[in-house]
Amino acid sequence: MKRGEVSVSVILPTFNRAALLARSISSVLAQTFGDFELIVVDDGSQDATATVVRDFADERIYYLRLPCNVGLPAARNAGLAQTRGAFVAFQDSDDEWHGEKLERQMCAMRAHPAASVVYSDMHRRSPDGTMMYLHSPTIERGRLINPQTRFWQSYMLAMQPALVRRACLKEIVFDEAFVLFEDLDLYLRLAQRYEFVHLKEALVTYYEGIGITADRRREMRARRHLLRKYGGLVLEGDPAFLIKETLDVLFRRSLMPIVNRHLTPL
Numbered sequence: 260m261k262r263g264e265v266s267v268s269v270i271l272p273t274f275n276r277a278a279l280l281a282r283s284i285s286s287v288l289a290q291t292f293g294d295f296e297l298i299v300v301d302d303g304s305q306d307a308t309a310t311v312v313r314d315f316a317d318e319r320i321y322y323l324r325l326p327c328n329v330g331l332p333a334a335r336n337a338g339l340a341q342t343r344g345a346f347v348a349f350q351d352s353d354d355e356w357h358g359e360k361l362e363r364q365m366c367a368m369r370a371h372p373a374a375s376v377v378y379s380d381m382h383r384r385s386p387d388g389t390m391m392y393l394h395s396p397t398i399e400r401g402r403l404i405n406p407q408t409r410f411w412q413s414y415m416l417a418m419q420p421a422l423v424r425r426a427c428l429k430e431i432v433f434d435e436a437f438v439l440f441e442d443l444d445l446y447l448r449l450a451q452r453y454e455f456v457h458l459k460e461a462l463v464t465y466y467e468g469i470g471i472t473a474d475r476r477r478e479m480r481a482r483r484h485l486l487r488k489y490g491g492l493v494l495e496g497d498p499a500f501l502i503k504e505t506l507d508v509l510f511r512r513s514l515m516p517i518v519n520r521h522l523t524p525l
Contacts, residue, residue, distance in 0.1 A: 262321065266345060267295035267361060268425070270338035272331055273352035274302040279466075280311045283352050288317055292361040295348075296321055300338045303328035332433035332441040335418075339428055347425050349418035353466050356419070360462040364422040367456055375453035376446075378421040379462040383522065386467065390525040393465065395420060398455040403447060403489060404497050408517045410504075411485065413446035415521045419463045427453055434488075439474075439481035447489070475511060482508045 269287055273280055287297050297317075301308050301324045312322050323341060325334065339347065346368065350356060360379070367377045381393040395416045396405055405412040431448050433441045449455075486504060493501045506512075 262296065262343060265294055265296045265319075265343055266365070267292070267348055267422070268338075268342035268344035268346070269295050269297045269348045269350055270300065270335055270342070271297060271350040271352060272300040272302055272334035272338060273304065273308055274328060274334075275304045275306045275308070276352040277304070277307040277311050279353040280308060281314075283350055283354055284312070284315060284320070286354075286356040286358075287350055288315065288319070289358055290356065290361045291359050292365055293319075295319060295361065296343065297350075298323060298338045298341050300334045301325060302330070302334040330435065330438075332435045332437055335433050335441075336435065339432060342425055342428075345425055346422055347428055348422050351417075351419055351465075353468065354419050355464040355466070357462045357464070361422070363458060363460075363462060367458055368422065368424075371454075371456045373454050374456040375424045375427045376421055376449060376455045377458060378416060378455065379458040379460055381417065381420055382461045382464040382525070384464055384466050392461060392523040392525055394459075394521050394523065395457060396521070397457055398446060398450050400450055400452075400454055402450065403493060404500050408520060409500060410514070410517050411443055411447060413443045413450065414440075414514070414517060416442065416446055417463075417465065418442045418445075419465065423449070424453075437481055437484060438477045440478075440485060444485065444488070478514070479508055479511055 297320045299312050299320060299322050303325050325337060364377045368374060378395060380395050383391040383393045396412060398413060402412050427449060434444050437444055490501055
């Protein structure tokens, strides 16, 4: 069947998450704003992912099977290459959108025609069921460092709460060299050229699990890559940060104090 035009393309990469995938897909299909396509990028899964997707039998779903596991940034880029909407949204394979997420964000895009990215806060659910409110950072055009946290300004802004104009993602795509923080990096580059609008309400529930985000070695590799990529720009505007972050990476200092600043118990 020929795929027609839509307003929003939703990219959902997944790898061996068949047991959780239905929750994620269902929350997208249940949106009050219905003019979208859902591109499920199967990143070489070896479980029942294809069956889970096929069981939905919804014409808005486009299933893209990659021949082997290429990693999250590359899977998202593969999804981007298939998009047809004027706007792009992102979902993760184990998380949940709230019902009015896309509707609220599309209204904000209409209200702020100069904006290229509209994003929200999130609820964060731990494995023991504890719920926290995650306050996304405020992104300012042209800035790299958040003056309050003294870290990269887009840290703690995930992909799930964002809606982006597709035109902005034609040249700025995910850096596939990252093993973590590919979302942080994408936002930093977008913020150098485009305006962001922050909706200060939770429109997504993020289910915290044990995985790549808990891997300190991957975290340090990603932080080193950020320093290599942006060190020259930071040196011009904020050399003190460059020195501090270099030392933090060398001594493997945790980012938990910054994480905790963004969280409020519910």
